[in-house]
Amino acid sequence: MASKSGITLMNSTSSRLRLARTFLRSFSKIKSQTSATTTLSPSSPHLKRQSRRIKMAAYSSMARVAGPRRAWARALLFKLHTRPTHRTLMNTRRGGSTTTPPSSRSDNQVGKLRRLLPGGDRMDVCTLLEETANYIHCLSTQVKVMKAISDHHF
Amino acid sequence: MSSRRSRSRQSSSSRITDDQINDLVSKLQQLLPEIRHTQSDKVSAAKVLQETCNYIRNLHREVDDLSERLSELLATSDTAQAAIIRSLLMQ
Numbered sequence: 001m002a003s004k005s006g007i008t009l010m011n012s013t014s015s016r017l018r019l020a021r022t023f024l025r026s027f028s029k030i031k032s033q034t035s036a037t038t039t040l041s042p043s044s045p046h047l048k049r050q051s052r053r054i055k056m057a058a059y060s061s062m063a064r065v066a067g068p069r070r071a072w073a074r075a076l077l078f079k080l081h082t083r084p085t086h087r088t089l090m091n092t093r094r095g096g097s098t099t100t101p102p103s104s105r106s107d108n109q110v111g112k113l114r115r116l117l118p119g120g121d122r123m124d125v126c127t128l129l130e131e132t133a134n135y136i137h138c139l140s141t142q143v144k145v146m147k148a149i150s151d152h153h154f
Numbered sequence: 155m156s157s158r159r160s161r162s163r164q165s166s167s168s169r170i171t172d173d174q175i176n177d178l179v180s181k182l183q184q185l186l187p188e189i190r191h192t193q194s195d196k197v198s199a200a201k202v203l204q205e206t207c208n209y210i211r212n213l214h215r216e217v218d219d220l221s222e223r224l225s226e227l228l229a230t231s232d233t234a235q236a237a238i239i240r241s242l243l244m245q
Contacts (some may be wrong), residue, residue: 002207013242013243014233014240017242017243020238020242026237027224031228034228044157047225047226050228051221051222051224051225051226053225054221054224054225054228054230055217055218055221057210058217058220058221059217082177084164088177100169103209106174108200108239109200109203109204109207110203111201112203112207112208113206113207113210116207116210116211117210124170125175126170126174126175126178129175129178129179129182131156132182132206132210133178133181133182133185135205136182136185136213138158139210139213139214139217140185140213142217143213143216143217143220145242146220146221147220148216148218148241148242149224149229149243150220150223150240151241152223152241
């Protein structure tokens, strides 16, 4: 929504900052909804629900910053919007092996990668590798952003 | 839906050359801390893919852990947005 599809080449600093801003916006929204209603009670189901919301916000910020040109970002946003429970985000299509094409020498590893990358089950090998490289880049940036936030809370 | 997609995938995969795959695999290798500094001709494509999967799984786990940590911190303190952005610029 906020990201323009025309932006494909992002240098690492600006993509990091855009991700930080996008994620912080969602994060403070979650925060403002929290403090009004609840008091802190550790290990409660509330805390679990909260961490799931943060996780969803993390993946959704990542996908929005990457932009709609990225197949993994589209697939990830679709998944997040259609499955609010989020529990199934990582394990896509465990049993659906019927359409997996038998090709490639390192078939096994490619299949594993397909299952890990959002939308990976629908990509040809080249796209899969390209999207994976971008996904790793974005995911590691997201981890850096979250680490920076948690470090600053202390 | 999926049958239409798999057909288009097959037609495009026949045009993929080994060079293209090798290029992409070595690009991927650059992103993996475990084998980034190994010479690319000493690492098989399968190894790169395996490490890629491991790395993605690790990053997913890190997102899980950090979400948990942030949820615990939510109730206790303020997000100093300016300070965070500054620290990211310094890295």
